[in-house]
Amino acid sequence: MVNRAAAVAAMRGLALGDAFGETWFFRPAGTLEEALVERRLKDGPWPWTDDTAMALSLLRILDRHGHVDRDALAAEFARAYAADPYRCYGASMHDVLRAIGDGEGWAAVTGRQFDGMGSWGNGAAMRVAPLGAWFCDDLDLVVAEASRSAVVTHAHAEAAAGAVAVAVAAALSVRGVAAGDLVEAVAGRVPDSEVAARLRRAAGIALSADPRHVAAMLGCGRQISAVDTVPYAVWCAARHLDDLPEALWATAMAGGDVDTTCAIVGGIVAARTGLTGLPDEWLTACEPLPAWVAAVDDRP
Template identity: 80%
Template sequence: MNRVAALTALRGLALGDAFGETWLLRPADLVETALDERRLADGPWPWTDDTAMALSVLRILDRHGHVDQDALAVAFADAYAADPYRSYGGSMHEVLRSIRQGEPWAVVTRRKFDGMGSWGNGAAMRVAPLGAWFADDLGTVVAEAARSAEVTHAHPEAVAGAVAVAVATAASVGGVEGGELIEAVVARTPDGEVASRLRRVARVALSADPRHVAGMVGCGERISAVDTVPYAVWCAAAHLDDLTEALWATARAGGDVDTTCAIVGGIVAGRTGLDGVPADWASACEPLPAWVDDPSRPI
């Protein structure tokens, strides 16, 4: 267990989430110029469901030391009920309300999308702290990431996306370098379209323009694990030693920017920490709950 790395990954995830959300809130015709000139939005920068659900993952790891799926489902539903205005995905409103009303999570999750389950990027966006928590054991990372995904996303591609991000975070924390990190992720991601697109980005130079990579594999415009995770893993691998540059690069292609930046922020911060983040970024980002920084507080 590496709680310190998990907390750092969580902070990076929240920063990326909040930073990315600012681009979604701007008029579309002004975004490209603002990115070119690196003009930040005024604070505060609120975080979204990406961070809210990552907090629940960490809460359950703190309490149980592993992913207790029933407890995680309740934590997700309780957090949603307490604050449903965090830009949750459309299908998650029904899922989390149903769990809150007492329906078994396995039933609720598997009836989505004609029984296929959601293959959205929600399981991937929240999982980086878990990858950091179990970073010393990649087998456990894979198993626990899959268990965390299944609570809300039954589709195998959504599970694969969560596994990929968790492994990327564990590898980042462990000091694995750029291209080797992507290869480590490919080796442990269940076969399917997520894995196929990861193999594609593994062949792209880390010096490439992120927009080129997004054109190949997507950048979250479909809100799926398939078109989100490979792009985010590549962006993280290309900037493993500079969190701020990683987030600027990730935002460059557009798409589901809060989620791609949350994923990248979690992967990279688990390695770098947040000491290099500019002070105005840190002050603009919405603070995390007090229990995150004080393990003695009730969670």
């Protein structure tokens, strides 16, 4: 069994978090923290970025195939990129998706990135929450499918570990895990890695802690790596696991790669809550998702 409704909810939360997080870039120097503390929102529209574009491709493949068909996923990533390359893709991802679009095999393309080590960036993690919600009834399958989805663009083991962590967090969120148990439960499912080590460290941090202090210990995406992004995002999701707006405000407070950390948190929390409790101004400001998304959870 798959949970289409939860996957769509995660997709909507991911897009909202991505668009909300993106609004905190390019603010006048010295004004970011003050605006966050005072909760001064940027006027809409809020466009989403590559985080959402790639999550949509992953959701489309799950809808079509019922699992991660890696060749189909690579082709869909390349198709979506060619149709709209101006979604703030990372520099290496431009190279990867252009090469795949030109007909090169995804394994060869991703395997040669970063002198043959593959990318350890946060791109595989930022897009995967809908997958975790989709397969939430089977955590072993969540781990396997998240890993399969990661290697299409990120050949490094840390990137795959980050994707597994976010997917498991989304699955556990749907399953009703207690907030205080989330981080430790996620860490227990992640392969041995630096991501797992930082998750274990995060599990020992009180959920009442200031996100800015937690970011100083774990990172908040400033290095654009899975290691530097995922443990903080999972901790932030646990901090407000039943309150999407508060989760996004808390996540953004630390700065860093805010669109990605908020996309991850939005996907994990909304998989459980949907968009309940969001102010109307957020919903109207956020760029809408394609019409086909609404039909995904209507299918048998």
